[in-house]
Amino acid sequence: MAPSTVDYTLYLVTDSTPAILGGKDLVAVVKAAVEGGATIVQLRDKTSDTSELIQIAKQLHQVTKPAGVPLLINDRVDVALAAGVDGVHIGQDDMDLKSARKLLGPGAIIGVTANNLEEALEAARDGADYLGVGTVYATPTKENTKSIIGTAGVQQILSELAAQGFGSVKTVAIGGINAGNAQRIMYQCAATEKQLDGVAVVSAIMASHDPKTATQNLRKLISEPPPFASSTSKKQLTRNDIVAQLPDIIKRMAERKPLCHNMTNLVVQNFAANVALAVGSSPIMSNNGLEAGDLAALGGSLVINMGTTTPEMRSNHLKALAAYNAVGGPVLLDPVGAGATQHRKDGVKALMAGGYFDLIKGNEGEIRTVSGAQGVKQHGVDSGASQLTLEDRVKLVTGTAARERNIVLMTGATDVVSDGERTLTISNGHKYLGEITGSGCTLGTTIASVMAVERDDKLLAAVAGILMYEIAAERAGIREDVKGPGTFVPAFIDELYRVRQECVNGDSRWVDAVKIDVV
Numbered sequence: 001m002a003p004s005t006v007d008y009t010l011y012l013v014t015d016s017t018p019a020i021l022g023g024k025d026l027v028a029v030v031k032a033a034v035e036g037g038a039t040i041v042q043l044r045d046k047t048s049d050t051s052e053l054i055q056i057a058k059q060l061h062q063v064t065k066p067a068g069v070p071l072l073i074n075d076r077v078d079v080a081l082a083a084g085v086d087g088v089h090i091g092q093d094d095m096d097l098k099s100a101r102k103l104l105g106p107g108a109i110i111g112v113t114a115n116n117l118e119e120a121l122e123a124a125r126d127g128a129d130y131l132g133v134g135t136v137y138a139t140p141t142k143e144n145t146k147s148i149i150g151t152a153g154v155q156q157i158l159s160e161l162a163a164q165g166f167g168s169v170k171t172v173a174i175g176g177i178n179a180g181n182a183q184r185i186m187y188q189c190a191a192t193e194k195q196l197d198g199v200a201v202v203s204a205i206m207a208s209h210d211p212k213t214a215t216q217n218l219r220k221l222i223s224e225p226p227p228f229a230s231s232t233s234k235k236q237l238t239r240n241d242i243v244a245q246l247p248d249i250i251k252r253m254a255e256r257k258p259l260c261h262n263m264t265n266l267v268v269q270n271f272a273a274n275v276a277l278a279v280g281s282s283p284i285m286s287n288n289g290l291e292a293g294d295l296a297a298l299g300g301s302l303v304i305n306m307g308t309t310t311p312e313m314r315s316n317h318l319k320a321l322a323a324y325n326a327v328g329g330p331v332l333l334d335p336v337g338a339g340a341t342q343h344r345k346d347g348v349k350a351l352m353a354g355g356y357f358d359l360i361k362g363n364e365g366e367i368r369t370v371s372g373a374q375g376v377k378q379h380g381v382d383s384g385a386s387q388l389t390l391e392d393r394v395k396l397v398t399g400t401a402a403r404e405r406n407i408v409l410m411t412g413a414t415d416v417v418s419d420g421e422r423t424l425t426i427s428n429g430h431k432y433l434g435e436i437t438g439s440g441c442t443l444g445t446t447i448a449s450v451m452a453v454e455r456d457d458k459l460l461a462a463v464a465g466i467l468m469y470e471i472a473a474e475r476a477g478i479r480e481d482v483k484g485p486g487t488f489v490p491a492f493i494d495e496l497y498r499v500r501q502e503c504v505n506g507d508s509r510w511v512d513a514v515k516i517d518v519v
């Protein structure tokens with residue numbers, strides 16, 4: 001098979017260890033996977049003798065060849081030659097690519113493991129047919145991997161390959177990929193101009209008790225956009241468009257009264273539930289991941305707020321995230337105090353590796369942590385003084401949203417919100433929002449409430465939620481009965497309720513206060 005015609009969509013890497021293969025027969029598993037739709041197979045066996053390996057390779061080749069599925073051998077050029085298979089996969093510590101090519105010839109398929117940009121560029125330069133890019137996520141299958149690079153690391157490699165003229169080298173992501181994340185990885189890694197050609201898995205197929213069904217399921221998932229993908233193209237937003245649509249969006253939310261599921265911190269649970277009621281959604285404050293599946297089926301949205309975090313909460317968050325992702329229910333991440341402690345920094349990574357967030361909102365320190373910036377030091381949950389210019393904030397928010405293929409909101413005196421293509425700044429709000437607890441958290445509740453209903457354009461939904469919230473705060477802040485933060489809170493809840501009622505009654509004068517700029 002000519003290397004250029006290989007289909008890398010679903011790449012099976014074998015593993016014969018008892019922990020993965022169990023009592024199953026290797027050849028039978030590969031046969032089932034090929035029947036299920038694996039498009040390329042690599043025999044990876046670090047323990048068998050050379051003669052045994054050649055035997056196994058020949059047996060596997062009898063299964064893969066008739067199906068037109070290439071078979072490669074991990075590391076062992078000699079075994080590939082002896083068994084007459086299609087090529088090899090070489091790791092960074094194996095024989096070098098040029099020597100392998102000399103021995104195998106131009107018709108062989110040769111792939112290389114690339115854990116970072118330098119390795120990827122070198123392999124592409126030396127003529128690799130494909131790169132196994134990873135380790136995407138931590139995996140017990142290969143514990144001594146050099147580093148976990150996440151989807152962000154894969155994307156960085158993809159865009160640099162394209163930028164440096166290696167757009168034609170094929171790429172598969174590897175490490176911790178399974179039915180729960182394959183679709184999201186393909187989706188998020190399609191954000192750059194160079195897309196992934198497929199995913200490589202070991203345990204997701206080799207450890208399955210039904211490898212054929214597991215393979216079929218993975219193939220199906222990879223071929224379809226994930227449930228949370230936006231189906232419509234992104235229309236350019238102007239200030240006038242937004243202002244014109246705002247009252248109707250809030251009205252639709254109030255009439256639909258969507259469920260807004262809040263997994264939030266101990267400090268703001270009551271306040272967040274009252275804000276949800278005021279804006280017109282139906283709050284449920286369940287922190288139990290085991291009931292998230294039932295709740296996700298009700299068509300609402302989810303807020304995951306990392307405040308007052310514990311290890312148990314993280315596991316509940318991950319369960320709920322998976323449940324909402326599976327049905328495309330919008331999920332908002334509020335990485336409260338993300339840069340404050342190591343547990344929270346790890347938490348952000350674990351949550352972003354565990355699922356897709358339609359929107360991530362945070363203050364400057366939190367969004368910098370989400371973006372992967374090193375050395376962010378947050379004191380508690382406050383952002384502290386801004387360290388970035390507005391231009392830098394715009395760049396960071398737009399870049400992070402483009403990378404994650406979602407919406408990112410950085411709050412501040414001027415909020416910056418973007419879906420990676422369209423970026424807006426909003427300067428509404430009142431200083432008392434900074435003097436009460438939970439104003440950031442309940443902004444998340446408000447935005448999630450709108451996103452539950454306004455799913456086609458989630459950026460527009462976010463903007464509507466922010467404006468409703470911040471203009472209600474302005475109205476509350478200037479009321480005569482408001483003397484300070486204490487009297488502000490009930491007045492603010494009243495004003496959220498009044499804005500919503502005005503929208504329902506067709507009174508849209510409140511939008512005159514909108515302070516928004518399209519970047």
Ligand code: 3NM
Pocket residue numbers: 013113114132133134135136138139140141142145174175176177200201202203204
């Ligand atoms: N190579 P699973 S990770 C074989 O990062 C291999 O280069 C990796 O196993 C790399 O699909 C890995 O079970 C194991 O997570 C992947």
